[in-house]
Amino acid sequence: MLEYLESLALIDHHCHGVLGRGLGRAEFEESLTEAETAGPPGVSMFDTQVGFALRRWCAPVLDLDAHAEPDAYLARRAGLGAAEVNRRFLAAAGLEALCVDTGHSPQAILGPDALGRLAGAEAREIVRLETVAERVAAEGVDASRFADEVRARVAGHGAVGAKSIAAYRAGLELSGLRPSDAEVRGAAGQLMLAAETAGTGPRVCDEILHRFLVWCAVDAGLPVQFHVGYGDVDADLRRGDPLLLIELLRAMDPVPAMLLHNYPFHRHAGYLAQVLPNVYVDAGLATHNLGHRSPALIAELLELAPFGKVLYSSDAFGLAELYHLGALLFRNGLAGFLAGGVEDGAWTSRDAERVAGMIASGNARRVYGL
C-alpha cells in the first residue's frame, strides 16, 4: 500500500511559499514548529516530534545518515545552499499540483511559479481574503466603494480558491447571514479609521468583514479554505473550533468549505464533513508536527469524514523540509491506515487503492476543478 501511495502524485491543496535563503540555528528552530521562539534555555525545538521526524527523514535527502545531529544537519544544509535544498525537498515531495496561499509573507518567500518549478508540479493560487480587503483599505478607497472593489478583486484574482483567517482574528463564531451593504460600509469605515488613528496598516478583525469576505468568495463560486484549530499562538485556539462555524458552513452550501488543519478538533471537523454536504477536511500542519504520531491523527480524522471529503495539504511555510515531511508522513500514515484495514479484512485492497487515489488527489481535483 505504501508503494502504491508512493506511486501517486499528491495535490497539496494548501501551502505557502518557501524561503529562498539560508537560516541560522535559532531561526531554523523558530521555523520548525508553531512556537514563537526557539525555546527557553534548555529546550530545543529539535526535541519534538517534528524535530525527530526531520532528522530521520530529511537528513538522507541531504546525503546524511538518518538521525544526524542538529548541528551537523544545519551545517550540511548551509553547505548545499538554499536553492539546492529547496530543489531537493520540493522534488522529493512527489506533487502533481500545489495550491499556494499567497497572502502571508512576512519574509521574502518564493511565489507559486517558483514553487511549482521546484516541485515539477502545477501551481495555482489561493487568494487570502483578508489581505485583499486590507490592500483595498490601504489604498484609501471610499467606504461606499469598498464592498464592490473587494468583490471585484476576489472574483478577478484568477485563484482556484479563497482563504479566510477569521480564526486568527474574530474567531470562527461567524453568523450565517450575508451582511448588508450598510453593515459592510460601516465596518470598512471603521477599519480605515482605526488604521489612520493607529498609524498602521489596516487589519481586518471584525466579524462582519470576515463574513462579508467569505460571501465574496461564495458569490465568485470559489471554494473557501478556513484556518481551523492548530496554528501559531495568535490564533487563539479557543475560537478555532470548527463547530463554531456551523451556521456559515450551512449557509454557503453548495460552495465547498475546506476546513484546514483542524487539530485538536479534527474529530469535530470529521463530523461536519459527514453531516454537511459542502464540507471537506484535511490534517495539514498537524501531520508533520505530530511526526511519529501522525498516523493516529489521520486515523481519527477518518472516523466520521466520508473518504470523498478528505484532502491532503502540507500547510508548509518557509522551510523546504516541511513540503517533503508533510507529503511523506501523509503517505505513510494513510498507507498504514489503509493497509491495516486490508489486513484485518475491513476493506479490499482494490477499495483501499481507490480511496488512496481519492484522498491523494481525486477529491482535490474535483473540488477545485484542477
Add this chain to the structure above:
Amino acid sequence: MLEYLESLALIDHHCHGVLGRGLGRAEFEESLTEAETAGPPGVSMFDTQVGFALRRWCAPVLDLDAHAEPDAYLARRAGLGAAEVNRRFLAAAGLEALCVDTGHSPQAILGPDALGRLAGAEAREIVRLETVAERVAAEGVDASRFADEVRARVAGHGAVGAKSIAAYRAGLELSGLRPSDAEVRGAAGQLMLAAETAGTGPRVCDEILHRFLVWCAVDAGLPVQFHVGYGDVDADLRRGDPLLLIELLRAMDPVPAMLLHNYPFHRHAGYLAQVLPNVYVDAGLATHNLGHRSPALIAELLELAPFGKVLYSSDAFGLAELYHLGALLFRNGLAGFLAGGVEDGAWTSRDAERVAGMIASGNARRVYGL
C-alpha cells in the same frame, strides 16, 4: 473473548424502530450516516467507515460475499424484501432485550412489539419526553393544566425509561433547578401560542420545558436518557457536550442519567460517569458509524468510566443493518479491549468475562430493572 461475547445476548438499551419497506440507493445512503443527503456529486456514503463495515459484515447475512459492491448489495436486498432482510439482521444481532425510543417516527417504522418479535427479544419502551409535551400542547390543554397532564402521562406511559432531546433544541446547558409551576405554565402558554401563530405543531425548544420534562421523569423514578454529542446536524454539536449538563445530573441523583452516544465527547462522558454516582454512558450510534475504528472509541470510553456504568446501545434507526452492525462491532471492540488486557496481564480472563457480562447486559438489567 470474542467467542465469550458472542455467547452473551446483549441488551440494546437505546434504539428506534426499523423501516418496514425497501429503499432505493439514494434513500439507503441517506439512512446510512447522519448526513442530510446522500452526498454531493462524487461523494458516496458507502465510502465511509460505516459503508465499508456494512459491505464487510452485512453482505454475508444476505448470502453475498463480504465486500460486495453497493449496487449488488442493494439489488440482493431488494430481491429478498424488507421483511426477510429485517428478520435476518435483527436475529443476527443476538439480543436479549431492546429499549425502544418511540418518540421519533418521521416515516412509518415498526414499533417495539414487531421489533421484539423480529429480534426474538423482550422489547420495552422508552418514552420521549418532548413528544409527550408536544402532544399535550397539540390537544389544546389549558396552560394551567399542562404540567399535571404531562406529569401524569410520563408516569403512566408504562415505559422503563425516558428520553430527553434537549441537545437537539435548547442545548444541554440546563440548570439543576426544578422549574416552578408558574414558569412551566408560562412556558406552556408560549409553546402553544408560538404553534398557533406559526400554524404548525408545537415544538419544545425552551430550556424551562426541557428541564421540567426531565423532572417529570425523575419524579416517576424513570432513568433519563439524554441525547449527547453525535447525531444529525440539527443537534448543534456545540451545545451537545455533556459537561454542560453537570448541574442537572447532580440534582437528579439518585435517579440514573444515561448519556447516549457521546462521541466526540466520550471522554467527558466517562469522566462524569466516574465522578457522579448516577451517571451511565454508552457509545451508541458512533460505534457503527466508526466501523473499523470503533475499537478506539470503546477503549477511550473505558478510560475513566467505571465498568459498572457502561452500557450497550445501537441507536439504530430505520435500516435493519444497523442493529446488527452495532451489536457486532460492539462485541468485537469490547472483546478486543478485554482480550488485549488479558494478554498484557492487566486483568485475568475471569475478570474480563465478568466485565463483559456487566457491559453486555448486567448494568442495563440493574438500572432499568429488566
Add this chain to the structure above:
Amino acid sequence: MLEYLESLALIDHHCHGVLGRGLGRAEFEESLTEAETAGPPGVSMFDTQVGFALRRWCAPVLDLDAHAEPDAYLARRAGLGAAEVNRRFLAAAGLEALCVDTGHSPQAILGPDALGRLAGAEAREIVRLETVAERVAAEGVDASRFADEVRARVAGHGAVGAKSIAAYRAGLELSGLRPSDAEVRGAAGQLMLAAETAGTGPRVCDEILHRFLVWCAVDAGLPVQFHVGYGDVDADLRRGDPLLLIELLRAMDPVPAMLLHNYPFHRHAGYLAQVLPNVYVDAGLATHNLGHRSPALIAELLELAPFGKVLYSSDAFGLAELYHLGALLFRNGLAGFLAGGVEDGAWTSRDAERVAGMIASGNARRVYGL
C-alpha cells in the same frame, strides 16, 4: 528502554500527603478514584482501570499474587498496617525528589518530611496560593493590608513553586492583567465579609483574587502550577480547559506555568507547551486513573509538547498505592512510547534515553532549580 527508565529516579513535581492510618473498603474505594462516593449499589470502584491496575501491580508489593481479589487485598493491607504499607509503596516508587502541595488536607495526612523519609527522596514544598489567602483573611487582617501580607507569605514560604486552584473555583478564564491594589482591597473585603455573613471560613472564588495570587507567585519568581482538567467533580470541568488560561500564561512569561493533569484536554495543553515559551505540562492523576490505557494518554500528550516541556507527577493523595502506580505506569507508558519509536526507526536509542532523562527528572530539576 523500560529497564533504562527503571534505573532512573523520578522527580514527582506535584503530589500531596499520604494517609497515616488504615481504611475500610468503602473509604478505600472512595479514595481510589475522583468519585464522590464508593459507587451506587452494584458498582464497585475496583472495576475501573485504576482498580485493575492496583490489583495487578500493588498486590505483589504486599506479597500477594497479582490480581488478588479486593477483599483479600484490603485484609492484607490492614494486616501489614498503614506505616508498613506506606513505606513499601513510597519506596517502590523510585523517586529522587517530591514537590508536595501542602494546602489541601481534609484529613490527617503526612507532611513533606515524613513523605520524603518514606520515599528516601528529597521533599520540597509547593505553596497553595488560595490557602495562604484564606489564612490571611481568617486572621482578620485589614483589607488594605491583605495584599502585602499575602505577597510576603507567598514569597517567604520557602516553597519551590506555587499552586493555583482557580480551576476549582472561578475557572481558568483569567485575564492577563495584574489587578490593581484597589481591586485586591475590594475583593479581600468581600471575601472576609462573605465569610463573616456565612459564619464559615473564607473561601477564595473570585477571579480577581485568583489572578492576584498568581501574580504574587510570579513576583516571587516561583513556577506556578495550575490545576487543569480532571479532578473531582467540584472542579467543573467546563471551566478547566487550559485554552481559557492563555492570556495569563502569556502575561506571566518568563515565569514557568506548569499545567497539571490536563486530561481530557491534554492535547490542548501540549499545544500551549509548544507555542508559549514558559508553559510546561504533565499527565498526573490521569496516568494512574487510566491504568492500562495510560500509554495512549502519554502518547497524545507527546504529540505537540516539546519533550523539554514535559514532566512527571503522580498527583497522588491519601493512598500510598497511588505514588507507586503513578510512577510505575508513567515509566511503562513512556518506555513503551520511546521503545516503539526506536523500533520503528523514529529516533535512536541514544536520543530515546536522553528524552527519558529529561522527562523523568531533568526538566523538573531545571524548572524548579532542584
